[in-house]
Every structure is written in structure tokens, then in C-alpha cells.
Amino acid sequence: GDSVTQMEGPVTLSEEAFLTINCTYTATGYPSLFWYVQYPGEGLQLLLKATKADDKGSNKGFEATYRKETTSFHLEKGSVQVSDSAVYFCALSKIYNQGGKLIFGQGTELSVKP
Amino acid sequence: NAGVTQTPKFQVLKTGQSMTLQCAQDMNHNSMYWYRQDPGMGLRLIYYSASEGTTDKGEVPNGYNVSRLNKREFSLRLESAAPSQTSVYFCASSEARLGPNEKLFFGSGTQLSVL
Numbered sequence: 001g002d003s004v005t006q007m008e009g010p011v012t013l014s015e016e017a018f019l020t021i022n023c024t025y026t027a028t029g030y031p032s033l034f035w036y037v038q039y040p041g042e043g044l045q046l047l048l049k050a051t052k053a054d055d056k057g058s059n060k061g062f063e064a065t066y067r068k069e070t071t072s073f074h075l076e077k078g079s080v081q082v083s084d085s086a087v088y089f090c091a092l093s094k095i096y097n098q099g100g101k102l103i104f105g106q107g108t109e110l111s112v113k114p
Numbered sequence: 115n116a117g118v119t120q121t122p123k124f125q126v127l128k129t130g131q132s133m134t135l136q137c138a139q140d141m142n143h144n145s146m147y148w149y150r151q152d153p154g155m156g157l158r159l160i161y162y163s164a165s166e167g168t169t170d171k172g173e174v175p176n177g178y179n180v181s182r183l184n185k186r187e188f189s190l191r192l193e194s195a196a197p198s199q200t201s202v203y204f205c206a207s208s209e210a211r212l213g214p215n216e217k218l219f220f221g222s223g224t225q226l227s228v229l
Contacts, residue, residue: 004156006156034217036218041222042222042223043118043204043206043220043221043222043223044157044204044206044218044220045219045220046217046218049217089156089157093216101147101159101162101172102157102159102218103159104149104156104157104158105156106154106155106156107156107157
């Protein structure tokens with residue numbers, strides 16, 4: 001079935017370090033891909049998305065490129081800040097006759113130290 | 115600017131007790147969802163409602179029931195709670211049925227412990 005796999009956390013970085021969080025997917029057809037972020041004590045919120053191959057989603061300095069050949073959607077940021085500490089979820093969308101749903105990866109916790 | 119509101123925020127139950135988690139959205143969204151979040155497993159879909167009057171099972175529906183009371187409200191009921199249902203529960207909504215450009219709006223979650 002369709003699935004999303006993320007690198008395991010926690011990931012601990014110093015402020016201004018480069019961030020990569022790996023995400024790969026398995027799906028039939030051409031899903032859209034998303035990154036959601038969950039700050040402590042809050043619900044998830046959309047960070048960025050890409051709807052077709054080679055699209056690059058970007059927001060708040062984060063970027064991810066939809067790579068169909070490697071079925072990947074890795075999240076990157078050039079210089080992380082303490083405020084980026086959160087749990088990051090990769091997800092793909094799946095459409096059915098009755099509606100759609102998101103399939104999430106297991107989440108990767110990021111901790112940024114000053 | 116409430117968005118998606120869930121109640122309660124915390125709940126402790128004994129095995130066999132029942133309870134209902136409430137969810138309401140004020141964005142006039144058509145679709146609503148219930149997820150559970152467990153360590154190392156991400157979010158898993160329990161039930162969803164593509165539109166008012168319809169509900170469908172997700173990945174992990176056993177032990178749960180839902181009611182789409184009206185367009186705004188979507189409740190999740192545990193009839194006989196079990197320790198395996200200890201989790202954080204999130205309600206979410208989307209404007210329309212999920213497609214390439216739809217995004218989910220999440221509530222802040224309900225932390226449920228079943229002893």
C-alpha cells in the first residue's frame with residue numbers, strides 16, 4: 001500500500017547549521033507531497049507542498065523538491081534557528097471517490113540548540 | 115479566529131469507560147477527519163467525513179465511532195476504552211475533499227490516557 005518513510009529522529013543541530021530531513025514514499029499514480037510541522041503543544045500546520053514531479057515547495061526558508069525518479073521529498077534549510085525546533089511530518093495525498101486523505105510518515109523531531 | 119477547536123484537551127479514563135471527543139470548525143469546511151498520533155508511528159487516520167452526512171473508515175477504525183452532527187461538528191466516540199487507545203487525538207478539516215491543493219487545518223489535540 002501507499003506509505004511514507006522518514007529518517008528517524010531526534011535530530012539535534014546547532015543554530016545556523018544546515019538541515020536535511022529525508023523522506024521517501026511509495027504510492028501508485030502521482031500523489032501530491034507535503035511537509036507539515038508540529039510545534040510543541042500545538043496541532044500540525046502545513047509548511048510546504050509540491051503537486052507534481054520536479055516541483056519545489058518552499059516556505060520560511062525551508063525547501064523540498066519532488067523527485068519522482070527517487071520517490072523522495074527531502075526537507076532542507078540552509079540555516080536553522082532555535083525557533084525551528086519542532087516535529088516535522090512528510091505526507092502524501094491520496095484521492096478516493098468519497099474524498100481524500102493524507103498518509104503521514106512517522107515524524108522527525110528536530111531540536112536546535114543555541 | 116478559532117479554526118478547529120477540540121475538547122477536552124486532556125482526559126484520563128479507566129478501561130471500559132466511554133467518552134466522546136468533540137470537534138468543531140468555524141471555517142465552513144466540508145471535510146473533517148480524526149487522527150491518532152502515537153510515538154514512532156506518525157498520524158493514522160481513524161475516520162473521515164468527506165461532506166456533511168457521510169463518514170468513512172480510515173486505517174484504524176476499530177473501537178471507535180463517529181458522528182458528523184452538522185457541517186461544523188464531527189465527534190469521535192470510544193464506547194469501551196482500552197489501554198491501546200491511549201494516544202493523542204487530532205481533529206482536522208479541509209475546505210473540500212482532499213486534492214492536490216487542499217490542506218488540512220488541525221486542532222491542538224486531545225491527550226487521552228486509558229488506565
